[in-house]
Amino acid sequence: MLSEEKILNVLKDIKDPDLHKSIVETGGVREIKIKEEKGHVSLKIALARTGTAEQMHVQQKVVQAVKGAGAESVGLRFDQLTEEEVKKHGGSEGTEEKKGPSLLSKDSETEFILITSGKGGVGKSTVSVNLATALAREGKKVGLIDADIYGFSVPDMMGIDTRPTVKGQTIFPVERFGVKVISMGFFVEDNAPVIWRGPMLGKMLNNFFNEVEWGELDYLILDLPPGTGDVALDLHTMLPESKEIIVTTPHATAAFVAARAGAMAIKTNHEILGVIENMAYFESKLTGEKEFVFGQGGGDRLAEELKTELLGRIPLGQPEIDEDDFAPSMYDTDHPIGKIYMQIAKRLIEKVGK
Numbered sequence: 576m577l578s579e580e581k582i583l584n585v586l587k588d589i590k591d592p593d594l595h596k597s598i599v600e601t602g603g604v605r606e607i608k609i610k611e612e613k614g615h616v617s618l619k620i621a622l623a624r625t626g627t628a629e630q631m632h633v634q635q636k637v638v639q640a641v642k643g644a645g646a647e648s649v650g651l652r653f654d655q656l657t658e659e660e661v662k663k664h665g666g667s668e669g670t671e672e673k674k675g676p677s678l679l680s681k682d683s684e685t686e687f688i689l690i691t692s693g694k695g696g697v698g699k700s701t702v703s704v705n706l707a708t709a710l711a712r713e714g715k716k717v718g719l720i721d722a723d724i725y726g727f728s729v730p731d732m733m734g735i736d737t738r739p740t741v742k743g744q745t746i747f748p749v750e751r752f753g754v755k756v757i758s759m760g761f762f763v764e765d766n767a768p769v770i771w772r773g774p775m776l777g778k779m780l781n782n783f784f785n786e787v788e789w790g791e792l793d794y795l796i797l798d799l800p801p802g803t804g805d806v807a808l809d810l811h812t813m814l815p816e817s818k819e820i821i822v823t824t825p826h827a828t829a830a831f832v833a834a835r836a837g838a839m840a841i842k843t844n845h846e847i848l849g850v851i852e853n854m855a856y857f858e859s860k861l862t863g864e865k866e867f868v869f870g871q872g873g874g875d876r877l878a879e880e881l882k883t884e885l886l887g888r889i890p891l892g893q894p895e896i897d898e899d900d901f902a903p904s905m906y907d908t909d910h911p912i913g914k915i916y917m918q919i920a921k922r923l924i925e926k927v928g929k
């Protein structure tokens with residue numbers, strides 16, 4: 576029998592890494608929900624700091640402990656203790672501002688490229704992973720942050736089944752196809768949906784810049800959540816120098832919605848590198864004839880409106896699936912779509928001059 580008492584009992588041995596006190600004592604166990612029939616326990620745990628290397632340790636310990644108490648599966652979400660709580664338990668306010676050499680520092684040479692879209696489902700994540708990989712194939716040092724917290728899909732798309740390694744305070748990104756990857760998905764257990772308050776997301780992202788050992792990077796690609804929400808805004812302020820690529824489908828309405836994302840980039844003085852039109856057409860293998868399944872002209876219109884260029888048109892098409900090295904959304908360099916990504920990467924390098 577699972578009970579709240581039993582779970583609290585195993586959790587009391589786990590400490591908040593910053594406060595050095597039990598997460599039960601700090602009031603960090605925010606929620607325990609038990610689904611007895613499924614043997615599932617979902618928990619919400621608040622820590623003094625989130626998005627850190629230590630959070631990963633806590634995550635592992637919690638899952639282990641709760642499974643030890645009889646749960647078959649554990650869903651885990653993290654939250655942040657309030658400032659009052661942190662102070663009350665002896666934490667100092669400044670703990671989250673730990674600054675080492677950071678990608679955010681003034682003399683950082685890294686180009687930040689935000690991939691945005693007006694709405695979901697247009698292929699923003701697909702474009703992010705393939706563009707990052709194409710840049711790496713061009714010999715660039717590339718990092719990729721999957722900041723689409725509502726639907727982190729990058730690890731699945733790239734076929735990543737490992738987690739970052741953690742040494743002391745530092746998180747080492749997972750490397751795949753020559754790209755260093757960090758995903759919000761690495762920080763939640765069992766794909767539990769992530770429901771975080773706006774400010775938390777910003778902190779998490781800030782930690783991704785400061786606590787992840789990226790090494791030297793030429794490009795850091797960020798896959799943003801669709802639209803112009805909190806995270807997008809946070810990033811705009813956090814990365815004043817970053818540049819943007821806007822992904823749209825060829826449909827007129829999609830382009831119209833994407834224009835709003837572009838308008839925000841302009842307002843925050845982010846340079847728009849260009850527009851990528853995804854799902855632009857379907858090309859028959861037999862006749863070579865193009866069918867404009869989702870309409871036509873959206874990408875051109877958007878580029879014109881934002882006074883930027885159309886970097887490329889990507890048709891509909893599935894990657895070849897390699898069962899031995901499964902990465903369901905990655906196009907090879909010899910795939911027609913893979914070739915288009917290489918052209919876009921080349922154009923980008925030329926444009927950014929890096």
Ligand SMILES: Nc1ncnc2c1ncn2[C@@H]1O[C@H](COP(=O)(O)OP(=O)(O)OP(=O)(O)O)[C@@H](O)[C@H]1O
Pocket residue numbers: 692694695696697698699700701702723726728800801853854889890891892893904
């Ligand atoms: N050119 C394409 N041809 C065929 N399928 C595609 C193409 N681009 C994307 N897809 C598919 O469309 C779906 C949505 O793509 P993706 O997840 O990249 O979109 P997204 O804009 O990041 O969505 P969300 O914002 O909801 O995460 C996926 O199943 C993806 O495999």
